[in-house]
Ligand code: ADP
Ligand code: ASP
């Protein structure tokens with residue numbers, strides 16, 4: 082007997098035929114006494130379509146004042162897919178029950194549209210599994226202490242699945258998606274991207290954080306916390322995928338970098354001409370943090386002409402550009418800034434790899450690859466195992482391919 086958690090993403094359940102196929106696939110893998118929890122996302126582009134509906138009311142629906150209603154809206158997507166998948170199991174003769182985030186006991190923080198899981202009480206799930214049912218659980222959603230639905234951020238069904246696997250001490254956690262594993266770059270952008278057999282939580286978390294949308298970053302953290310190997314694989318084929326785990330177990334070639342990640346959903350803010358004195362950066366970033374807006378790259382530069390003023394430049398997630406602009410306009414006015422400039426046609430390209438720790442010259446190779454293609458670098462930021470460059474959005478494809486060629490073409 083095994084207790085297994087399987088998650089199917091939006092493209093895997095995009096139509097009722099696909100939902101029936103998911104049910105068939107789960108049953109064909111299931112041993113008679115296996116206990117199975119299937120976590121699903123909303124069908125196809127449903128979440129985007131729901132956001133589109135909200136934009137019909139206000140072009141900027143990601144504002145603090147709408148956040149609760151956005152969650153009320155977005156959680157309906159997963160409610161549709163769980164009901165249909167449970168019906169598909171029943172049609173195939175397998176007893177099944179659909180459960181919402183609330184019913185699976187998923188308690189979250191109250192930060193609407195980007196909640197964090199606080200705890201899971203899986204008693205209902207266990208009771209249903211013990212009665213022989215397949216449990217079909219809604220991904221992406223939980224409830225807060227007020228009983229209100231809260232979503233976990235885009236891609237949050239990955240995190241739901243890994244967290245449920247952790248809470249149940251499941252034997253396996255599989256993430257079924259439209260690619261057959263994790264590649265050295267998004268295979269939709271880089272034709273010669275290479276599939277990995279394994280990747281560490283450490284490197285995958287950095288890839289995900291820097292935009293590799295195949296896994297939500299938080300899901301990798303949760304996997305690491307519970308030390309659950311996560312198998313990312315294709316819904317449509319049987320080929321083994323990629324295992325995300327603590328350490329490499331086989332001789333993967335000693336790549337200096339593991340992959341190239343990119344992020345198009347970035348917006349750049351420049352607050353021009355603020356006083357060059359203590360407390361200014363604090364005022365800017367505290368006001369963004371009060372509005373629950375995450376800031377990514379940050380640069381502050383002194384002006385040569387007038388050392389009494391400085392420019393503060395940073396990036397935020399594009400969804401929050403309207404809310405960030407409102408906050409920053411207020412702060413800029415209070416600080417007597419010359420102005421605020423927002424650019425949305427930017428993107429971030431990054432290299433990731435624990436191997437770069439002991440390898441000098443990696444940054445130079447990355448910048449050289451960009452220079453050869455005439456890609457200008459606007460901002461550079463680094464972490465222990467990554468280097469990121471902010472560039473023009475229209476040059477993203479060229480940049481990702483050039484960097485991938487530089488590091489992967491000669492192996
Ligand atoms: P799902 O709906 O199953 O959650 P997602 O669209 O969220 O699927 O994630 C799968 C997609 O992630 C792939 O189609 C691929 O384009 C993208 N992706 C980005 N970076 C990578 C990568 N390094 N390896 C594999 N896929 C990637
Ligand atoms: N349906 C949600 C989204 O599109 C959650 C998920 O797919 O993981 O972001």
Ligand code: MG
Pocket residue numbers: 090236239294295296297
């Ligand atoms: Mg996803």
